[in-house]
Amino acid sequence: MALEILNKDKKEVRVYENSVELSTELADYMEGLSDVSIKERGVFCVALSGGSVIRLMRKLCEVPYNKTVDWSKWYIFWVDERVVAKNHVDSNYKLAKEHLLSKLPIVPSHVHSINDSLTAEEAANDYEFVIRQLVKTRVVNVSEISDCPKFDLILLGLGPDGHVASLFPNHPILEEKNEWVTYITNSPKPPPERITFTLPVINSAANVLVVATGGGNAEAAHMAIDDVGPEFPVLPARMVQPGAGKLVWFLDVEAASKVERGMLKLVDFGFAEWFGMSKSGTMSGVVGTPYYVAPEVLSGLEYDEKCDVWSAGVILYIMLVGCYTSTTDFWTRKFSLQIDITVDLYPVTSPSYPQAFLVGQQTWHQRLGHPGSEVLRSQGADTAYLLLYVDDIVLTASSSDLLQQIITSLHARYATEVLDRAGMLNCKPCRTPVDTDSKLSADGAPISDSTLYRSLAGALQYLTFTRPDISYVVQQLYSSTTSSLVAYSDADWASCPTTRRSTSGYCVFLGNNLLSWSSKRQFTLSRSSAEAEYRGVANAVAETCWLRNLLRELHTPLATATLVYCDNVSVVPTKSVAVVDEILNMDEEFRMLYDSINLNVVNNNTSDPMFSLWNINKLTFLMMELRVEKCQKDKPKKIFFVNSIFRTLVADLVFDGVNISIPRKVVEKVSTRFEHTLYGYFIGKRMAFPVVEYYARNNWAKHGLKRIMMNSKGFFFFKFDSRAGLEAVLEGGPWLIRKSSDILKKLFDGSEIAQRRMTRLRYGLNCIDVPIQSFFERIEADLVDVVTIGIPSLSEDDFTKETICVEYEWRTPRCDTCKIFGHVHDYCPKKVVSPPIVATSNVVLPL
C-alpha cells in the first residue's frame, strides 16, 4: 500500500515505505496492466530498462505473480542497451535474463534483445527494423498520436543525474524526433556506447513507469516531478510525458524525500462502499464520537515550520493516524473517508483555501512519537485542526468562535444531506417531529428499504451530538424489536505478507443492528485455510457468547440460538472427519467451539451466484448453528435438544424430478467464466500441478492456452482464448503426460453445457459423525441417499440431471412404520407389524 499517492500535473507519484513494499506494489501494478492489455489486444509488450529497476521487479518471479500472470502473452524489449556482448557484466539483457527472464515462463521467441554483434549504429537500426516488423504484424501497437510504436508498458529507471534509458542531460539525442531507436558513443556513464529508444517512442507508450529508490535519486526525482521553474535545467526524466498514455512514478520514501508535498492534491480512491453502506451511511454508522478540543489545548505545542506553506487564514490539517487493521481495504477506505471530510470543510474555512495536507502514517509517527495524543498547530490568527484517529474525530481551533462555526456548519450540511437522502428536503419543519404516544413495534408493514432505514437512523444518532432536541425521536427510531444474534465470520489465510499469519474478522448483528465487529491479524500461524477459518469462527463465537451473557445480565436473555455464518466449506468436514482431532489438539478455543456448535445442512440462498455454484455442487452451504446454551454449565442437558439442528433442503423446484435446480444465472456466470475451458482428470495416479502446467504450456500455448487451474478433487481446467484453440487440443488427444492418460472434456463452452464424452461421474457426499441427537428429533424429511440436481441449459429450454450419492457412515435405525428414528418397527411403541428391516453395511441395528 502506498504511503502517499500524489497527483501532479498529469503524473501520479506513488510513495512506498521501502523497496520491498515498492517491489510488491510494482508487481501488482504490472500484473494489472498485463491483464488489461492481454484482454484488449491479446499480448503485452514491455520495454525494460537496465539498472535497479530489474531487481525491483523481482516479486514478479514469486508467488502469486509467477503463476497468475499470463506470461505466454508477454513480449520483451529493451528501452536501452549498452553495446557490449550479451554475457558482459554491463549488458542490460544479461541483468534481465539473470534476475527475471530465466525465472519466468516467457516464450523465448518473444524476447527481443538488441543484437550484440553489430556496431552501435547498426544495432540501433537493426532494432528499429525488428520493432517495425512487429508493428506491422500488430504485435506492437501503433500510437494514435504519433507514427511511433505504442508499447503497452515502458519501464524506466532514474539516474541521479536525471537520465532515463540512455538519454542523458543536455545530450543532443534528446532532440531526436525521427528515429525510434538511436545510439550514442559518448555516454557520461560507462560504457560509452549505447542504444536507446528516443523520447517520441517513450512518450507514445500506453504506460510509462519511472521507478527509483534511495536518497541518491531524491534531487533528480524532485527536479523531474516538481515545478522547479525555468532557472533549473530540464532533466531527461522530466521530458518523459506520454501524450496519450499514463505516467506513474514509483518511489520509496527516500527517493521521494524532496518531492514537494505542498502541491499535493488528494486522490479519491473511489471506494464508495463500506460495510455495504454509502459513504454518507458510513459516516453515520461507523464514525464514532467527535471530540471537540478546547482551543487551550493548542498552547504549548510546538510550532511546525512546514505550516509556513499554509499561510492562509485558516489552516486545516487532516491527519491520517494509524490504521485500524492491516487490511488494505480498510486503509484505502479510510483515505476516501477523510477526503470527503476535507472537501466538506473547505467552505467552512475559506473558499480560496488551496489544498489539504495529507500526512502519511509514517510521518505522523515520526512527528508525534505515538498516534492520537496530540494535535499540531499552525501559525496564523485563526487555525483549525482536524484529527482523525481510526473512527474518532478530534476537531479544534484557535478560537471558540471558529470551532463553533465549523461544528455548526458541518452539522448543518450533514443534516441537509441526511434530509436529502430521506427525500425530505422539501418537507416543512415542525417542532415535534414524532408522535410521542405511539410506539414502534413489530406490527404493521415492514419498511421497504431496511438499509436506508438503518443508515438514516445511524445518521440521525450522530446528529444528536449537536441537536440534543432530536434525541427522543432518534431513540424511537433506533429501538430494535428483533432479538436474534447472528455473527458472520471470515478469514484470509496467510494474508499478512510479512508474517504469513492470517487475518480474520467478524461482525455480530442483534436483529438488524450491527453490535460489534473486528478485523485482526491472528496471533498464530495457521497451516491451512480451514485452521485460519476455524480460529476466525472461534473468535466470533467467543464474542457472541459474551454478548449473550451481557444481554442476560441486562435481563433480556435471547430465546433463540445464535447463528454463526462462515463461508468456508472446508470447515464443514472439519467437524466431521479425522482432522478434528488435530484441530482439537491445537487450542482450547477449538474445544470450546467444537462443543458449541452443531452443523446444519441447508440450502444455499446466498446472493452471489458463483458462491452458490460451488456449494450447490457440494449440496450444502455451510451454516453453523451455535448452541451456546450447551456450553453453560448451569443449564440442564435437555437444552441440547431445544432446536432442530437439521433443516430441510429447500430448493426452488423448477425442473421436474430433481431435488435442487441450479439457477440459470449461476450457470450463465460460470459459463462465461469457463468459456473455452477444457477440464480433465487423470485415470490412475494424479499428476502434480507443475508437471501438468509445464506440459500444457509447452504443448498448448500455440493453441492459445490462457490459464490452468486445478481443484481439490484433482480436476484440471485449461482455459483457452478461443473456441478454435480448445477444439484443436480436444481433437489432438488423447494426451499422455508422463504416460498417464488424461481425459479432457469440454466444460462450459459458450452457451453449451458439456457435451458428454465420459460416462457419468458420481459425486459422493459423506455424512460422518452426524450428531446423534439429530436422529432423535422428529425430522419430517428423510435422510436421503441420492440427491438429483437439475442444471439448466442456456441454449434451450431444457436441463440436464446430475446425481449426488449421500453416504452415511452410520445411521440410526428408523421405524418404517411410524417414521421415527431410534427404533425399528419391532420395537415401535405402536406395535404395528411390518416386514423385517434388512441391515446394510452402513446401517447399525441395535442389539
Ligand SMILES: O=C1O[C@H](COP(=O)(O)O)[C@@H](O)[C@H](O)[C@H]1O
Ligand atoms: O545506465 C543505465 O542507467 C539507468 C538507471 O540505472 P539505475 O541503476 O540507477 O537504476 C537505467 O535505467 C538504464 O537502463 C541503464 O542503461
